[in-house]
Amino acid sequence: MIGLFQQRRQRHLREMAKYLRLVFNDFFVFALLFFLGGLGLGYSNVLKQLTTGLWWAPLVALVVLAITAQVGRFATLIEDADRVFLLPKERAMHDYFVVARRYSQWLAQATQLILLFILTPFLRVTLDWSLAQVAGLVVTQVLLKDTLLRLDLASAYQVTGQRRMNHWTVKWGVSLIILAVALWLTPYVAIGLSLVADIAVIVWFQQHWEHQQIRWREQIAIEDNRMLGIYRFFNLFTDVPMVKGTIRRRRYLDGLLRRIPVRHDKTYLYLYSRGMLRGTEFSGLVVRLTVIGMLLLAFIQGQWLPVVLTALFIYLIGFQLLPFFQQYDDIVFTHVYPLTWDQRLGSFVTLVTGILTTTAILLWLVVVAVNHNLVTAGITLVVAAVEVGYLARIYTPQRLKRAAKNKG
Amino acid sequence: MALTVSHVVGGYSQIPVLKDISFDVRDGELVGLIGLNGAGKSTTINHIIGLLTPHKGEITINGVTIAQDSQAYKQQIAYIPETPVLYQELTLREHLEMTMMAYDLDQEKAWVTAHELLKTFRLDNKLDWFPANFSKGMKQKVMIVCAFLTQAKLFIIDEPFLGLDPLAVNDLLNLIEQRKQRGASILMSTHVLDTAQRYCDRFVLLHSGQVETEGTLSELQAALPEAGESLNDIYLSMTKVDRA
Known part of the structure; x- marks a missing residue:
């Protein structure tokens, strides 16, 4: 069982390494350095203005530390098929889970330490703490995180009835009490408290796990959720096949969707528009890029820069929409319905035109609001209109036709 | 032939x-x-x-x-696949409408047929649900309804x-018999x-x-x-x- 976990860990780490290489590309590292530098500078400026004895300082520390304590989840790396294939090995899974928890400690505790390192100057200034006191808090925090992970481990088992050991109220309650003692009383007492909590969970778990069943379905769901979160993050930077996006009903958009006539030649528009608005994958992309573009434009004034940026964002969005054309290719009815490829292309062009026009108008409104300059507003409008027309009505069909031809 | x-x-x-x-x-x-x-x-x-x-x-x-x-x-052709294939983002009602649009059916007549079929397969109260979340058998019924909606x-x-x-097997066989006639x-x-x-x-x-x-x-x-x-x-x- 330990071997199984090690094997999975290796595969998992290899996969993560693959994606991390893609995430930390040169541009991103560059941007990140700037961002961190700016943040560091801002933090040091704030620190200079702080004095000892501010009433809200321990409160801030409490919130930050309690949130941090929840970061770093129990990574079990279990898979859906396990509940069938490993069911006969249920008792042996205990070793697996113990190793998995140990593995989860690395990232979780590293996060705690980094955050405490960042928080140290704040604590020293506002609470006038000695280094020994900070060290005490570090020990408390690490022990606390250890306890929380143990609660997660215990929850892998069917603990009496429906109660769960790692219910958020329990986790937050324990964190807040121990950290409050550390911040308002003394960290040394908090060490003792967290130690007691940790040992209590250890003893309780030792006595109970052998009489409990593993909550396979819940654990698998939790692990899937955890992995989905990771993949979603990677998906911001690169294409992750595991992220399918989710579907939301979005009833409030029905009025808009109802405006598409139920007619033979609009069949694909009917499908594409619903797919676009209810799926999170592509609509999320469009919304994210539009919002980023609007925020950026809100801070930029000048004659030409707003025009260039508007054009750039319209291009980025238009370009990213292309793969949506193939969204339904693996649904057999896309090929079985008595509809032609040209009808489908026509509908797609209509959809892209609609989306890009909306985006362009939003970006343009920001440009107008920020610049109060008729010339810039006029140029942006013309450039955006031409670009939307070209992208949607000429470039998109050309690209898709060529792609279809290459496929045969 | x-x-x-x-x-x-x-x-x-x-x-x-x-x-x-x-x-x-x-x-x-x-x-x-x-x-x-x-x-x-x-x-x-x-x-x-x-x-x-x-x-x-x-x-x-x-x-x-x-x-x-x-x-x-x-x-x-109307096709019923072995494993149900559905559009994730469409409700049952929209699947039916999509079929009507694709086959260019007369809306009013098609809905009369649709309601009969939905009743037969006990889906008539699920029109606004996403069939993608249905059980295998119910998804299969959606496929049947969509197929037999066409002429x-x-x-x-x-x-x-x-x-x-x-x-449902019995109802399907009846439908087949009806269409054969x-x-x-x-x-x-x-x-x-x-x-x-x-x-x-x-x-x-x-x-x-x-x-x-x-x-x-x-x-x-x-x-x-x-x-x-x-x-x-x-x-x-x-x-x-x-x-x-």
């Missing part, structure tokens, strides 16, 4: 799965496509619905090939009985041989990419007199040749 498959050689890659297959389905006829896993049933169906192009041979539906007029060809001349049904409750043809692949024996007019027995035999039950019995009475026996004797 509703469907004619003549001398079709084909498959997913250059290596042919189907080796010179010929059979036909006449107007108002229910033909059972019978064969083991991997015999080529689904490949045959994929060729008929136009997902695959034959290397050789020709498939016509009422005289039209897909190359001549793909829209006229596809307009005549297709040829129904292609791939293994319809698995996952359906007995009531209106002159529609049905090609149905299945493993449920006793049902096939009772309802199909003729059988096409596929084995490793070839048509082993075809005909009515009595024709099959005459061709393989030592095999036994039922379709099951005939089918088993046919496969035994290969195993021996």
